[in-house]
Amino acid sequence: MDFSITPDQRLMQESLARTLADVSGLERVRRFAGDPADKGADVYAALADFGLTGLIIPEEYGGLGLGLLGAALAAEALGAAVAPGPFLGACVLAPLALRLAGSKAQQGEWLPKIAAGQVVAGVAIAEQVAGARDGAGVTASGGKLTGKALFVTDALIADLFIVADQAGGLHLVRGDAAGLTRSAMISIDLTRPLGEVVFAATPAEPLDGGDGALAALRDAGWTLLAADTLGAAQVMIDKAVDYAKERRQFGRVIGSFQAVKHMCAEMIAELEPCRSLVWYAAYAFDDAPDEASLTAAHAKAHTSEVGRFIARTATEVHGGMGITDLLGLHFWFKRIGLNRQLLGGPERVRRLAAQIQGLTA
């Protein structure tokens, strides 16, 4: 019985954090966020070099072959660094879809390229997980897809798409396929671009893994969004605590006032148990499949709630400086804000959590 992160896993996470500090400091994040033409190629190349693009891809295809816990620890580091560019869809969900539902030929064609960072894959599963809005939804017929998908990860730069249709089937679509058009959806979080992809009788290859694969993508997505929030929220607390130790008012550092001190204590008291919940959800994905969906749902919904509380409270601890662009705290605030809504807000996810365990119909 060992409920902890191994020294190797910790080392990987710390090493990733150092890499991110080198290639993607706050100034780099600002440039990415401020320039739509900036695709973050330098950052992605460094992350591919680190092995992030092949994190969960089997070694036979040039990856590291880690489980979801490894990916969650990476997501935590990326959230902590508000790292710009692809990860959730491109480095985890897309290869996972190929791993779970792809044929040998599909795996052999795409996984090595994804692992090498040569191909970025967008993932379009929002309608099937978070619900269809504004007439979105994709239907499959005769090897062609029609309809539109919203909130597609890295939609503008993707070379390849993994698309869920309305019946829950998964498809692989090439970025240059006929009848495919894409446009940006600009969210609060400018570090992770999203987009809308329209399919007009667009040729697609089925990924035959079926419903089980889509549910697995959902669970993995929920867990990694929670892990990203965990990392981002921890940094917000660290920054708030540091600020409370430095900032003086009324002749004292503000952290000596219980009103401020208790805000800090409440934040960490809420976040610390989330760490165990996220670890467990990620562990369950590979090692306790019966519990995977429920723990992923709870990790997503609960960490989102805690994340929102921390994002606003840590900002408040900074006083007026907290809301300035200059300080940059808002990058973390917005990161947490996007994680909360993507793949379903807490209320929707909790409704699913009750259904997953058979409590409600």
Add this chain to the structure above:
Amino acid sequence: MDLKLTPQMEAFREEVRGFLAAHRDHYAGGVAGSRPREAALEWQRLLIEQGYAARTIPKAYGGYGAEPDILKTRIIAEEFTRAGAPRGFANQGISMLVPTLLEVGSEEQKTRWIGPTLRGEVVWCQGYSEPGAGSDLASLQTKAVEDGEDFIISGSKIWTSTAAQADMIFCLVRTEPDAAKHDGISYILFPMTTPGIEVRPLKTMTGSAEFNEVFFTDVRVPQSAVVGGRGRGWFVANATLKHERGMLGDPNATEARLHSLIELMKTERVDGERLIDNPVMCDRLMQLQARVMAMKFNGLRLLTASMTGEPAGMAGLVVKLQGCELNHQIAALAIDALGELGVLYEDGPHLRAKGSWQWNYMFDLGLIIGGGTAQIQKNIIAERGLALPREPKLASV
């Protein structure tokens, strides 16, 4: 992360399960109570003999004498919860005094008190808080004045649970009036039958007296009854306060309570609809389930840390604050889900769960306050966990 148990541990689990199945008759009727009855004493003796209670207390002092093995302790806890079997006594004598004596007691004190305490033959109460010394416990004023070989103790204590049933008290008294606040306190043991002690029940909002006030008027106690040295009482008591806080946030108990709530919401109906089918109530239930899970996994993390000897850090500091609040919220949802039925309290045809949800809701508010208030917990988290500075001390207010 590897939560699988070794075959030896699985075998141990089977052993506990087998014992509980074979002894169902011993506990089916319920054996608990603050003044143990004969059946409860017998159950406790059986548990010690099996190593399911007093497991790591040395044999010489009346325990089972096993090496500490946190995993086995946890398996025992899980199986007892699963079977609905009462655990060994968890009174203040066992959970607070015994560890204290093991740590700093004299050989004579250990031999004399630990065995009878473990077996439930001697019941203790804790004399810490005073009317003027709550969160600021070290300002306590009950004084013990030297008189020959004895102390003469005068003053009063409050929030003393089981004082009316207790044989003995472990008590903090001020023995060195001229010493600094934290250095003038001694930790002392004496019988509740000593002349000059008056116990008055302290009725709370639940309607029953879970606590007492205790008044001391010239109570004569031998100086030899001090534990851990004169003037060292603050440090002696602090060593065991952490045991109390750990006990107050036990995730197993919280999980059991959540299961009762889920059962309630699945079986109770209003207008023919199950309570759980009300989307708002279901949403609140799921919020609590996520919190219960998070605290359960936090507990597993603490367990691993204590097995490997690593400091538990923040994960340990938050348990009392979060655990007590969570218990309170579970009771609150049960009341809300029951609607009008949720207010019933006295026995009658419509009462659910013997009124325990309301009782828990009120009693648990006391637990949020007791054992270090939520606000004191936040100070501890901020100062020890986050290294934020202490509130500057004022000369006077």
